[in-house]
Amino acid sequence: MSYIELENVKVEFGQERTFISKRRKVAKVVALNDTSLKINEGEFVAIMGKSGCGKTTLLNVVGTLLKPQGGAFLLDGRNITDMNDCELAKLRNHEVGFIVQHFALVDDITVEKNVALPLTYRHIPKKEIDKKVAEILKRLSISDKSKRYPYELSGGQKQRVAIARALITEPKLLLADEPTGALDEETGNEIVDILKELNAKNRMTIIMATHDKEIALAANYIIHMKDGKIVS
Helix, strand or coil: CCCEEEEEEEEEEEEEEECCCCCEEEEEEEEEEEEEEEECCCCEEEEECCCCCCHHHHHHHHCCCCCCCEEEEEECCEEHHHCCHHHHHHHHHHHEEEEECCCCCCCCCCHHHHHHHHHHCCCCCHHHHHHHHHHHHHHCCCHHHCCCCHHHCCHHHHHHHHHHHHHCCCCCEEEEECCCCCCCHHHHHHHHHHHHHHHHHHCCEEEEECCCHHHHCCCCEEEEEECCEECC
């Protein structure tokens, strides 16, 4: 059994519009169209395609942030579509890490507090949290930024903080949505090197969405998407 299994998954978004005649239409957008995919544990997979092809939607489904309207989704043998919101939130907090293009850091708290956020929901003693935060910041070479605020950091430093926050819970699955999109080429390559190291040393399953072909080549293999479907 594969670690991630999607079979004929369908996701639609609808927008309700009111016209002068007071009739209402629902304009539906099919974000994922009968999408099937299998990924084994420990693989590093890149997803490529133009904007709007369904890359981010696919990541959100795999990350349990979005429930599909059709099809089946198994994560490590568990039927995700049968879980309630509380169960899904617990699964995400313990098993899934997220990295996004624009970092999603909280500007009015320090780097170390940003990184500690996922652990605060587990009611872990502060001393243990502080130790874990110090270790992960050292691993990512940003220990000297622990007392700084995100707005004081460069783009590359912000992304390292975002990676540290994603890794602090020791997830089995790491989802990266355009993790180098807001970075210059050199810094982007450094971030990809970090992801490759995590995959090689920790056997962490990584799925990365990207527009950049050179960045995608770092993965074990590349999935191409178009109009909500995997085409190759």
